[in-house]
Amino acid sequence: MTSILESGYAFWNPIIWIIAFVVVMVIVYFFRRRGQKQYKKDTAQARIFLCGEEVPEAGQRHIRVGNIYWGFFETLKEYYNQVLRPHTGIINDYILWFVAVTAISVIVLLIAGLAK
Amino acid sequence: MAALITHSPILIIAIPLLAAFLTLPIGMASKKARNALVIVSLTFVAFLVFALARDISINGIHIYTLGATSPDLTTPTGFMVPVRIILEVDGMSILMGIIWSIVSLAAAIYSLSHIASETGQNRFYTLLLLMVTGGFGMMFTGDLFNLFVFLEIASISGAALIAFRTRSADTQEGGFKYIVVSAIAGLMVLFAIGLLYAQYNLLNIGALAQVIQYTTLDKIALALLLIAFAMKTGMVPLHLWFPDAYSVAPASITGMLVITSHACMYAAFRVCFTLYGGVIDAPVVGWILIVFGLLTMFVGVTMAVYQKDVMRFMSYHAISQLGYMWVGVGVGLAVLGNPALLATYGRDAISGGIFHILNHAMYKPLLFFTGGALFHYTGTRDLTKMGGLAHKMKWTTILYIIGTLSISGIPPLNGFSSKILIYESVFRFNPILTIIGIIVSILTLASFTKAFHSAFMGAELPEYKEGKEVPKSMIIAMMILAAGIVFITLFPSLIVDWAIHPAADALIDQGAYINAVTGAVP
Amino acid sequence: MLSKIVRTVTNEFMLFILVFGFYIIAHGHLTPGGGFQGGAVIVSGVVMLLVAFNSQELKKTLHERALSIMESTGALIFIALAFAGIGAAFFYNFLVGTPIFGRIPATGPNPGDIWTGGVIPLMNFAVGLKVIAGLSAVVLAMALFSSGEEIEE
């Protein structure tokens, strides 16, 4: 078989996954078939129901990117403050990082060479 | 046909170069003829690459000497060492070549309509083909100085392409940052080449690898080469220029720039494994790669979650994915001196890293292209202004989902098959690496879900009611890459046996690379 | 635009600069020099013209389009010469031994023979053409930029 990928512990076969995926889709389709079909289009039956309140416009309704994962960023505020600090957008700083990392690598390699 | 294959390494480099300078005169006469020239030349190059790949899988490393009486005459009569420019294509080079040929062809097709409304299209295609030349040159050359020259060709044309849309200030800023970083990295590479040349009077990688001593100067040269290439690749903390440059380029170019990053990564691997392979302090350099690789994965993905600009967001993901490759190959490098460990998991780790390059080269340009399609439709890169686009852009949505599932490593898709190779082999080296890898994978999925929701889901927004799906050529270009993803998904072990393991063995087996140059003495 | 004296002297000097540049290009395979160096010498003359006259004046004589075509031609000649040797290998010097630039000089010190070098002198000319056109376009474009004008195509 050209699909079985042997790794150290086990094997990996996408075909099995695809078969499983197809089976799940068939089950989903079965449940979907059991739904109501008698509703009338373009009436109140097909409209969004929000506890009887007025439904906002499409632009108001959409959750924009800035509001997603608010809690995640709130929790990791400290981390983000730290990690955003080097991202200054100034080209001079970029080169400073390059010089620093090169210097560190040279020192590490030289010390590792001395240890032998 | 035999002659074509013999000369194919240089033809693959020279045909885009020839086409690059033909686009201007032909483009002045007819736009259609110019577009046809670009597509036909790149298709022919892709055909040559595949023919060469087949030849290499049968006959081993392919050598080509420029200017010699016969292409396999590496050392001229009367000389002790190779002095001519030598192209040396082995399993790793040709894998990179296959990637580059597919992505550059897709990018050229994508550009046909993505760039259609811009002025100066002749120059655009000239630069694009020059960039193709530079990339192939970096991948195929067996000569250090040539590596530098092709690196600069790719960098200069890349920078000009990033700044191609001169209307807005941010493109100029991105291009400027890219060219400054490239120029300094390139000069440091040249400095390191000078350090090596001063000691051994050689420039050929194979011949140099035979005599290299690992003196203090060699260590400095190694650090300079490694960090300069790592900066061009976008390794944290040298990644800061990466999103600035990649987010403002035309989307087709961003897709290609990802592969030039991979070419620089390939050059770094070539330096570590082939040039210094016999003498390198493997655990130390391996751990340097692993530590920076982990940092790259984690910082890249956390910064990506934070982004609100769709192209910046994808750029940070590109950085984060590059970390997987550094870690995979770094683990392989760390156990290079230990044949037992290398056989147990080292080779698998290197294979996983290289397989991830292949997979990343398929899904990341695809995602950048969908980002470009969003930009094409909405005229903005800002995710906060998008929403409900799935109603209008059905093809783009489907292709975006394929790319997202693939980059997040959701099981049936190809991203998973390379990640599982990395996870399992790296787990035996150090379990913490695998844990971080899985966390990064989860965050990747989370952030792509966020972008998917804010761009495609939701009700149809009034400002995007008008408008059509993006032009056909953009869809076709994305389809090519999606087809690549599906193929790798269905036949992972076929790919691994035919392309990835030969590439990993080509990196490990330094002797074969040296023999191919020095063994061919007449 | 500078004074009439400067302009006249510039015009006279331009001839000498051209001759010197072509000398360097033509003797690239014998003495220090070659396509890039000779081309750069000639472009220094163009810069001198740019200083003496202004960029608007010069734009009337040096057309962007012509320069582009000239640059492409130079590059194409270079690549075509490289391709022509592909019977043996790319960049193979197929003209050695033929009547065109084909003489083979003795190894060691010699007085120099212009009729040697095979494709190298021809490539020098191609590179020279490309450098003259390319660098002229660069300096001209920058001069036009800084005078606040957009260049088309």
Added chain:
Amino acid sequence: MDHIPFNFPFLAAALLVGVSFYIIIFKKNLIKLIMGVAILAAGVNLFLVSLGFRAGGAAPIYTNVTEGPMVMPVPQALTLTSIVINVAVLALMLTMVIHIYRHTGSLDSEKSRKMKG
């Protein structure tokens, strides 16, 4: 003490590289930054070309040369290629800086930036 004059070019190259990195890192003016890159290129080129120097050597060209040692030709070829590449890089950088100045009205790398984070 004999070898000191021959090390002098390397010291000069190191000085140029150091000065250029100082300029690139600490000068915020974009034109000065480009000058820094040019000086860095000059330093690397000086380093390369002085690698090939041999005491008392003539130029490595056979035309009308006197008998004796020659300097090494390969580093000179490398230097020349590097110079050509740097011409292209500098021209491109200057063009972009002109554009940046047109759009933002500033040459300061801090004030002219649009992208961060």
